[in-house]
Amino acid sequence: MNRIPAPWIRTRLRTAPAAAAALALLVALTACLAGAFPRAVDRYEDAGLRHAVERARPLNTSMTVYAQQPDALLSQQQREDALRPAALDVRYGKVLAALRRPFVADRAQSTYGVRTANPQKAPDPFLPQPYGLPAQIELTAQEGLAAHATVKAGRLPRADGRVTATTPEVEAAVSAETAKSLHIKVGSVIHVPGSGRAPLAVRVTGIITPRDPDGAYWATHELLHTPNLIPVPNTDFFYWLGALLLAPDAAPALLGTAGDPQRYWQLAPDVPALRSHELDDLKSAVASMETGPDTRRLRAATDPSTNVTTYLDDVLDSYGALRGRVRPLVAVAAFGTGTVAAVVLLMAAGLAADRRAAELTLLRARGASLRGLAARLFAETTVVTVPAWAVGLTLALLAVPTDRAAYAATAATAVALVACAALPVRAMAVHRRVRVHAARADVSTVRPSRRRTVAELTLVVVALGAVESLRRTGTSGGQLSSLAPVLIATAAALLLIRLYPLPLRALARPAARMRGTVTHLSLARAGRTSASAVLPLLALLTALTTAAFGGSVLAGVHAARDHAAYLAVGADARVETPTPLPADLPDRVRRVPGVRALSAVSLSYESKPGDGEQTVPVAGVNPQDYAELAARTGLGPFGAGELAKRPATEPQPALASPAVAARYGTRSFPVRLEDGSTITVRVAAVVDRTPAVIGADFLVVNRAILDTRAARPSALLLTGSGIQASTLRKAAGSSAQIQLRSEERAEYGDSPLQSGAERVYAAAVAAGAGYAVLALLLSLLRAAPERRALLARLRTMGLTRAQGRRLLILESLPQAALAAAGGALTGWATIRLLSPGVDLTTIALATHETAGGQAVLRTDALSLVLPAAAILLVTVGVAGAQAWWTGRQGAVAELRAGDAR
Structure with missing residues (x-):
């Protein structure tokens, strides 16, 4: 290989300083994020281990x-x-x-x-x-x-x-x-x-x-x-x-x-x-x-x-099991964000290759060897990438201080290698044959080769295997399980790029008969989108799927903690005393800032139903207030009429837990309360949980059927937000036991391993979304010169500025709509496919023993809709801005540039 002369490289960099600066910024940012990720994981895992040892x-x-x-x-x-x-x-x-x-x-x-x-x-x-x-x-x-x-x-x-x-x-x-x-x-x-x-x-x-x-x-x-x-x-x-x-x-x-x-x-x-x-x-x-x-x-x-x-080995085993269940969930976000970042680097290289397509074609026509051309491009890119890599890695090492730097250096180096090799490899693939004019390459004319078809089918099979592996073995099934969302997004992108021209062709025929040419022309141009659109579509779908999956993980974690906190407290706040509450306490508590509603409950924990051999807690409630509380918390909702008071000669209705209902059936039976009074009840409805009683066995009756002494409230269940524990304790007095759902909920995520994993997950999803927007901008930027030339020519034919703006927006919308709808659908399908194999209990509740059951992956509407809507808004905004800017520049320069080309 001939020695690469530095003056040539320096000259080429001087001709496009903005492009070189943009590449350096992209590499520095990506290398910084890649280097910071393993150090952030090390940091919260180390903190989690220390917390586990200290807590033990x-x-x-x-x-x-x-x-x-x-x-x-x-x-x-x-x-x-x-x-x-x-x-x-x-x-x-x-x-x-x-x-x-x-x-x-x-x-x-x-x-x-x-x-x-x-x-x-x-x-x-x-x-x-x-x-x-x-x-x-x-x-x-x-x-x-x-x-x-x-x-x-x-x-x-x-x-x-x-x-x-x-x-x-x-x-x-x-x-x-x-x-x-x-x-x-x-x-x-x-x-x-x-x-x-x-x-x-x-x-x-x-x-x-x-x-x-x-x-x-x-x-x-x-x-x-x-x-x-x-x-x-x-x-x-x-x-x-x-x-x-x-x-x-x-x-x-x-x-x-x-x-x-x-x-x-x-x-x-x-x-x-x-x-x-x-x-x-x-x-x-x-x-x-x-x-x-x-x-x-x-x-x-x-x-x-x-x-x-x-017993240190037991503590370490417990922490290791917890870490082993958290890691695969974080790996999903890491693989998704890493894929989107890699695609953006490849798209940046593709943009540079397209910008210099005429130059590289001329060099090949004049006898430049393919190897020599690739070496020159590699040297150009290296001159820009290596300093940016060093800056990005240094920032990562300084921003996230930990002991290990090898993984961070490896990740940042991988980014630099991809950035250095992408442009030479792309040039070698496009210019391997010497030619003067490039053939038309859009989705309407380029037919997928058999090799591509086989590769796509192989990818679909691998994706199906990953999904099945995750559903069977959960997130402990290895890296393939963690790659499942990315593989699903990749398969969906390949499928959508094949189906993309079909609806556009179908719409183009009736549009041709419409008055005006803007709609027909925009659909025709959208149907001839470059065949390389698979990269931006892959980036968008991967980012949307990762965002949807990440949003669903975080939503499932939050929902599990909310439910577990409700099970432990029964409401947003709970005030309880071993003896009946003072008569004026409900009014004092009701005036506490943040309290919106209050349900007074009389609790008899040692009540003995039936033969009196077993004790069952009995809660006397106001049916209307308590029904609203149960519906709000989701703990055994029921209709207030089910506890309506009956005539004294009839058995009174009661809500019962499944075990109590199975024991006594639908027959009436007496219940002896703690104060010695007796009531006769009949099970009117069965509910799994109830806010007043923290446990699996209970009876809930109308407080109006109890005598005066038994009906005196001993607990207050409060609903509201922003209730301050100190204010509530001051109002309730020192003898009352105070529980706040917010405090209980905070204990479920107190491990640095949990909170750190959540923060890294959220940061990875946010970074993936940022790279998706960047991929969209690169895609639009790639088509910008051609669109400017088109608008300039059409302006000479009488196209108004409003029509030019509508043309660019309508041309850009199909692909953006495809990415938005496909991303939302793929995210929804990914969650539905993977939810049976994803157990969020570990990251949500860690080692806390709760009766809340398993924390499951659930669809989060915001994480599906908001990113998709953002893609549409960015596309419309960029297309409108491009049309406005082109209209201000005039048509003469673009026409001369077009003639020169």
């Missing part, structure tokens, strides 16, 4: 390495020395060195020490003894007490002299909660039974409060700061269990008790160091430390009896 609490995430008390074959001094801080610290360093990345210990929250594995009964009379059972005490000598506690009274314990197994008395501290519950004061002496010796006296020298009670130092073993009431098995008795915190140097004294002292090294994970992409390695490291090769290393570093216990 240190009790489940810390790793405890523990060893039995020193071997009895050792001398007493050796056994005592093994419990001293110096020996434990040496082994602590070896334990840290034995840890395998990516598990990293948080040294500020990790610690070590000695504790009694078997709590001992303390017979001291000042300790509380419920049911006559003495309190039990655990002795713990944990390193770092001074750094993690604040002395509330007294001082921290010390070990005076050299403590041994026979030391008669040691000092200890207790937490403020332990001191309060076990009646311990500074100076109290607690006697712990000894083993082969007199009881060990433990003098309390200080009462402390943890500086960070939720930190791993304290929360891994919560008994250190919070005593517990422990039930005696198979009885209704309880006893107190608390912990005494000894000085680390006093640990050898535990050998003189029957508590079976154990050495332990408590390792808290460094949460900020956790990375989602290292999840598999982290799970492997944890498993290896529990029961694997690293266990042998830990035993060699500490003691042959060493074991490791942690």
Whole structure:
């Protein structure tokens, strides 16, 4: 290949600086988005993993390495020395060195020490003894007490002299909660039974409060700061269990008790160091430390009896399952947006190739080789693309800071390669044969080849396979399932481009008989659209399908959270008290800003229908208010007349849950309420849910049939928007329990994995829509020179400006209408086809246990209609603007340009 002279490239770039700048801007923007996407995914996945570990609490995430008390074959001094801080610290360093990345210990929250594995009964009379059972005490000598506690009274314990197994008395501290519950004061002496010796006296020298009670130092073993009431098995008795915190140097004294002292090294994970992409390695490291090769290393570093216990692997498995169900949903948006962006890059290359078609044809006619021509074009494009790629990648790295840059660089580089190769490949395909005049290439004359037909049929088969795979296996079926919406859109675009000329030809015949030529001419020209229109149509359909699918995903998520929140609260807000509400409370609550409607309910949770063996909650309601509430929330809607009061001699109607209705049928049966009164009811209607009762079993009756005492409301179900929790609590009083649907709903999306996936999904859909508009503009820009020349020639024949504007709009509308209608139809079909295999429960509700059922993909009208309408508006606007601008420029320049061509 001949060396490409730089002056030629520089000259060609100078002739079209606007086109070069536009390409650079497009590449920079696309490379920035491509590089930012994997980093944004890494960012919210990392945040999700840290949130999962933090939410699981240190009790489940810390790793405890523990060893039995020193071997009895050792001398007493050796056994005592093994419990001293110096020996434990040496082994602590070896334990840290034995840890395998990516598990990293948080040294500020990790610690070590000695504790009694078997709590001992303390017979001291000042300790509380419920049911006559003495309190039990655990002795713990944990390193770092001074750094993690604040002395509330007294001082921290010390070990005076050299403590041994026979030391008669040691000092200890207790937490403020332990001191309060076990009646311990500074100076109290607690006697712990000894083993082969007199009881060990433990003098309390200080009462402390943890500086960070939720930190791993304290929360891994919560008994250190919070005593517990422990039930005696198979009885209704309880006893107190608390912990005494000894000085680390006093640990050898535990050998003189029957508590079976154990050495332990408590390792808290460094949460900020956790990375989602290292999840598999982290799970492997944890498993290896529990029961694997690293266990042998830990035993060699500490003691042959060493074991490791942690529940961190369960937390990681739970997070991994959640991430695995969220990723395919985000991949759908990524594939859709990536496809549209690639099509736009190809369209930009096609526009450049068309602009230089005459130049490239002349070069080929004068002997330029195809390889040399492609090399020159590649060099031209590279000069523009590489700096734009660097700028875009740098912006992505700066805008979304994360640890990994390889995936971002790979994605941005792929954009640069497509941008560099698109123009040379297009030129090689078009100009592989030397010719002077290009043949007409529109959808009316170009017939698809057999190869194209086979390729299109293959694509349709692959799309059908992807749809079937997703319907059968869900979004866990691999990348093919995530590609299903894109494949459906591609197949639809190929089908529509084949069918596109048929209706236009049918309309052109009657239009030819109409008075005037504008309509007939516009339809005739629309029917001769370039055969390369498949690219913009593919971009538009893919963007519309992705937008429809994304809108439906977000709509399904929001609907699932709304429904789950309604199930948990029963209304927009709920005020409930264990006793009847004050008489003036409904009026006070009704005046709270945001409250539009109120339904008062009297609740009897321990009512006993029929034989009285089982209890069923009974809600007394005002039928009219309650029917409106049920219809508004969608929780068991019914007609108000179904609860109309009957004569006293007849059984009263009631709404029942399916289980209650199946139990009592349609016969009348008595119901004994909590206040002792009895009503006789008959099931008039069956509903699955009801707003007043949070549960599956219930009866709902007219409050007018209850006696005065039972009819007093104990709950208020409120409807409204913008209700402030603080204002409502102030109006309801401190004794009332307040629930807001908005607060309940917010808890369902509190995981960064959920909220991050939603934001990335929405951003991907928005980017796809932007690229779709850009594809539409490129398509219109591609036809702009020909349209300008056409208008100029027709103006010389008497075409008015209004007729020229109508001509361009009518010519552009068929393809835009095809894309809009086809996109909306394809989006609707995609949702209907894929909804059985798409479960949104994970991204909507995560690990929350609700009775709301499965969150399903549902059609969102706005995501179908708005993008399609936007395409039509942009097309009409651009065509009208082009006609107006051409009319202002005059016809002389275009006619001369046309003659030159």
